[in-house]
Amino acid sequence: xxxxxxxxxxxxxxxxxxxxxxxxxxxxxxxxxxxxxxxxxxxxxxxxxxxxxxxxxxxxxxxxxxxxxxxxxxxxxxxxxxxxxxxxxxxxxxxxx
Amino acid sequence: xxxxxxxxxxxxxxxxxxxxxxxxxxxxxxxxxxxxxxxxxxxxxxxxxxxxxxxxxxxxxxxxxxxxxxxxxxxxxxxxxxxxxxxxxxxxxxxxxxxxxxxxxxxxxxxxxxxxxxxxxxxxxxxxxxxxxxxxxxxxxxxxxxxxxxxxxxxxxxxxxxxxxxxxxxxxxxxxxxxxxxxxxxxxxxxxxxxxxxxxxxxxxxxxxxxxxxxxxxxxxxxxxxxxxxxxxxxxxxxxxxxxxxxxxxxxxxxxxxxxxxxxxxxxxxxxxxxxxxxxxxxxxxxxxxxxxxxxxxxxxxxxxxxxxxxxxxxxxxxxxxxxxxxxxxxxxxxxxxxxxxxxxxxxxxxxxxxxxxxxxxxxxxxxxxxxxxxxxxxxxxxxxxxxxxxxxxxxxxxxxxxxxxxxxxxxxxxxxxxxxxxxxxxxxxxxxxxxxxxxxxxxxxxxxxxxxxxxxxxxxxxxxxxxx
Numbered sequence: 001x002x003x004x005x006x007x008x009x010x011x012x013x014x015x016x017x018x019x020x021x022x023x024x025x026x027x028x029x030x031x032x033x034x035x036x037x038x039x040x041x042x043x044x045x046x047x048x049x050x051x052x053x054x055x056x057x058x059x060x061x062x063x064x065x066x067x068x069x070x071x072x073x074x075x076x077x078x079x080x081x082x083x084x085x086x087x088x089x090x091x092x093x094x095x096x097x
Numbered sequence: 098x099x100x101x102x103x104x105x106x107x108x109x110x111x112x113x114x115x116x117x118x119x120x121x122x123x124x125x126x127x128x129x130x131x132x133x134x135x136x137x138x139x140x141x142x143x144x145x146x147x148x149x150x151x152x153x154x155x156x157x158x159x160x161x162x163x164x165x166x167x168x169x170x171x172x173x174x175x176x177x178x179x180x181x182x183x184x185x186x187x188x189x190x191x192x193x194x195x196x197x198x199x200x201x202x203x204x205x206x207x208x209x210x211x212x213x214x215x216x217x218x219x220x221x222x223x224x225x226x227x228x229x230x231x232x233x234x235x236x237x238x239x240x241x242x243x244x245x246x247x248x249x250x251x252x253x254x255x256x257x258x259x260x261x262x263x264x265x266x267x268x269x270x271x272x273x274x275x276x277x278x279x280x281x282x283x284x285x286x287x288x289x290x291x292x293x294x295x296x297x298x299x300x301x302x303x304x305x306x307x308x309x310x311x312x313x314x315x316x317x318x319x320x321x322x323x324x325x326x327x328x329x330x331x332x333x334x335x336x337x338x339x340x341x342x343x344x345x346x347x348x349x350x351x352x353x354x355x356x357x358x359x360x361x362x363x364x365x366x367x368x369x370x371x372x373x374x375x376x377x378x379x380x381x382x383x384x385x386x387x388x389x390x391x392x393x394x395x396x397x398x399x400x401x402x403x404x405x406x407x408x409x410x411x412x413x414x415x416x417x418x419x420x421x422x423x424x425x426x427x428x429x430x431x432x433x434x435x436x437x438x439x440x441x442x443x444x445x446x447x448x449x450x451x452x453x454x455x456x457x458x459x460x461x462x463x464x465x466x467x468x469x470x471x472x473x474x475x476x477x478x479x480x481x482x483x484x485x486x487x488x489x490x491x492x493x494x495x496x497x498x499x500x501x502x503x504x505x506x507x508x509x510x511x512x513x514x515x516x517x518x519x520x521x522x523x524x525x526x527x528x529x530x531x532x533x534x535x536x537x538x539x540x541x542x543x544x545x546x547x548x549x550x551x552x553x554x555x556x557x558x559x560x561x562x563x564x565x566x
Contacts, residue, residue, distance in 0.1 A: 004219070007335055007343065014331075014344045017120055018351030025127040027446055027471055028460075030356060031453035035191050036126045036136055037352050038323050040119045042143060042194075043345040044201045044330040046112075046150040047337050049164050051208040053156035060208050061160070065167045067204025072171030074198035075147075079140050080179030081190055086132040088184075088460040 035082040042075025104153045111149040112341035118142030119345050123352070129466075146341050171197075184461050185418040188454060189245035192319045195326050196238025202231030202329035203296065209336055210276060210292045218277060220336055225273045227332025229299045234325040236303030241319050244307075253308040259373060262305050269298040306372065314371045316447060316454075317360045321368070324353025363446035363510070394545035396554060399521050400561020406483035408439040410475065412512055413455050414448050416489015416525065420551035423462040426488060429559050430464070436562070442468055443475040443512050445493035476513050485517035487538075489524070489551045495536045505534060520544040523554045 025033055048071040052064030118138050125135030147168075156164065175194065182190045206228025209216065216224070243249045272295035274280070310318055327349030334342025361368050403409060411430065417423060430440045442464060448455045459469060470478075479485060487494055494514040497504035514520055515538050522539060524546060538544060547554050 010340065010343050011331065011347050014347035015351040018123075018327075018348035018353075019355055021120065021123045021127065021348070022352040022355050027444075028453050028456035028466075028469070029127060029129065029132065030359070031187065031191075031457050032132065033123070033126055033453075034320055034323055034353070034356060035187070036123060036139065037327065037349040037356075038191055038195045038198070039136065039143075040123065040139055040345050041198050041323075041327045041330045041349045043115070043119070043146060043341050044198050044205070044333065045143075045168070046146050047205050047330070047333050047339055047342050048201045049147070049150050049154065049168075050337055050339070051205045052164050052167070053154045053160050055160060055208060060211060061163060063204050063207045063211070064160075065163050067201045067208070068164055068167035069171035070197040070204065071201035072168045073175040074194050074201060075143055075175075076172040077175030077179040077190065077194040077197070079136065079143070080176055081182065081187060081194070082126075082136045083133065083140075084179070085184070085187065085457055086126065086136055088457065 032082060032085045035078065035085060039075065039078030039082050042071065042078050045071035045075050047071075108149055108153050109340065111145055112339065115142035115146035115341045116344040118145070119341075120348060123348065183421065184423075184458060185421055186246070187457065188316065188319065188449075189242045192238045192241040192245065192315075192322070195319065195323050196235050196242065199231040199234030199238060199322065199326040199329055202326065202333050203228050203235055203299075205333045205337065206231060206329075207292070207296060209333075210295075211289060216336075221277045223332050224336045225277050225295070227329045227336065228296065229269060229273060230325050230332065231329035232296055232299035233303040233306070234322045234329060236300040237307040238303075238319070238322045238326075240304055240307035241315055241322065245315055249308075252311050258305075258309055262302065265298060265302045265305055269295065269302055272298055310371065314366075316449075317357060317366075317368070317371050320353060320357040320360055321372075324350050324357055327351075327353050360447060366509070391539050391546045392544065394521065394547055396547060396557035397561045397564070399545065399547055400558050401565045402519060402521070403433060403438070403484055403486070403558065404436055404562045404565035406433075406438055408441075408478075408482045409433060409484045409486060410441050410443050410479060410482045410514070410517065411486045411488065412443050412445070412448075412490050412494055412514055413459070413488050414445075414490025414493060416491075416523070416551045418449055418454065418458055419489065420553075422488065422551040422555050423458040423464075425552050425555040425559065427459070427462040427464050429555050429562065430468070432559060432562050440468065441470055441475060441478070443479075443514075444469055444471055445490070445512050446472060446510075448490055448493050472510060472512060479513045479516040482517040484519045484521060485514040487514055487520065487522040487524075488555065491524075491536055492534060494538055495534065497534075497537045501537070514538060515541055515544075518543060521547055523547045523549065523551050525550060 022033065048067035052068050055061045055064045119142050122135045122139030125131040125138060206224045209224045272291055275291045276295050307318065327346045331343050331346030331350055334346055357368065361371060417426065433440050442459060444455045492506055494512050495506060496515045498506045498509040498511045501507060520543055522544060526548060539546060
């Protein structure tokens with residue numbers, strides 16, 4: 001569906017976006033932001049779901065199930081730890097202000 | 098029932114919205130004030146993409162049940178572990194969740210490659226590259242997790258290791274070539290066996306690459322694997338024609354690469370140096386300039402010294418994280434502030450196990466931002482400080498990095514704690530730190546060692562300061 005050259009454009013623009021978004025981040029937010037970006041690549045979940053949905057042999061189903069479990073762990077775990085970390089920063093920020 | 102094409106359009110539009118939410122979320126996460134809303138925006142994008150995918154998925158009842166069951170299993174386990182993990186153990190949990198993402202990308206690649214024939218060469222090549230990167234990130238992250246969790250305590254190093262790793266890499270690339278081209282070099286490994294061998298080698302490479310890397314370098318490695326997982330997800334997005342995966346994966350790949358560079362730079366080491374040099378090995382020979390003996394001090398004396406100081410700079414390190422001493426340290430700091438002492442916290446960019454690790458812990462304890470300074474802001478102030486209190490930090494205050502060319506960390510920017518009038522070092526014992534390098538600071542005339550677990554030692558200091566006041 002996505003044409004080859006168009007895909008390359010998406011790739012290039014997304015790469016610049018990622019670089020720009022993180023380039024102005026203060027050091028104190030590096031760990032939460034690494035955690036946050038770790039959560040964002042949890043979108044691999046939708047790919048794993050599609051791959052498992054199309055599986056038609058036992059081998060493919062086993063691999064697909066492993067993939068979905070891992071991906072769900074990435075997404076949910078990534079979200080939970082990122083939110084926990086960032087909540088602390090908000091508290092500290094309010095104390096200062 | 099809506100037509101197939103309108104369902105596809107709707108799914109694609111939801112992915113577009115999700116991708117926008119991810120980028121806006123990351124943007125908002127880059128400022129402390131909007132950070133929590135940032136992760137929630139990204140979370141909303143994730144829920145949207147997942148629900149729409151699930152709702153419009155064409156799957157057999159069995160596959161649909163498997164999908165829902167697998168999401169429940171992975172999601173619930175991760176939810177519980179994520180809620181329970183202590184703040185101090187955050188780095189290894191990030192490594193673990195990151196490895197899971199890499200493994201998921203590799204699993205997608207495996208499904209596509211085992212199915213094989215329906216794809217063009219270009220699709221197979223992209224799936225193979227993504228599967229390779231994802232597999233390395235998966236097994237490598239698991240080793241990083243095991244090391245930080247203390248499950249693996251030794252860095253495995255032996256002669257010719259680099260050549261072995263290079264051999265595994267070349268073998269993996271060759272197998273990848275077989276998978277993509279179908280050309281089997283006349284060996285009986287065509288088709289499915291080649292795919293299996295390819296993944297086995299890629300997983301082995303991740304293990305072999307990560308085992309020799311010392312604990313001090315783990316933040317850089319985790320950040321690198323985070324970027325690699327992003328890239329792998331992006332590649333598999335191309336294979337599945339999934340724009341949300343392409344955009345989110347690539348954004349993380351680029352952002353993670355930049356973050357990795359920033360970290361390596363803060364340690365004054367190149368990335369190849371981290372990955373391919375056996376750090377710490379030369380320290381036994383290179384630590385020859387350490388002179389003087391370590392002089393111990395009692396907590397009561399140290400407390401008196403601090404209570405009557407004008408200015409104290411606290412340098413936290415990994416030892417603080419291990420002992421969970423952040424709350425005690427803030428209690429001590431508040432007590433000293435009440436005594437009229439000027440207290441500052443100095444944070445080295447790579448203190449702890451990740452950049453910002455110390456900031457997270459101090460924020461947890463409630464230390465306000467304006468008391469926390471980074472290396473450039475604070476270094477000139479050590480000369481006017483009466484006491485530099487080093488809590489479980491080692492390499493980041495080692496003056497050898499400035500002066501001793503033979504030291505493995507020569508050239509790394511450090512906090513100039515040795516310039517303070519007095520230095521008190523809280524340390525578990527007399528041995529070397531995590532990186533295995535001797536620290537010249539500990540032998541200086543103005544340095545006193547307070548041995549013990551950081552939490553217990555700071556507790557004793559609190560009692561001593563109270564007694565002195």
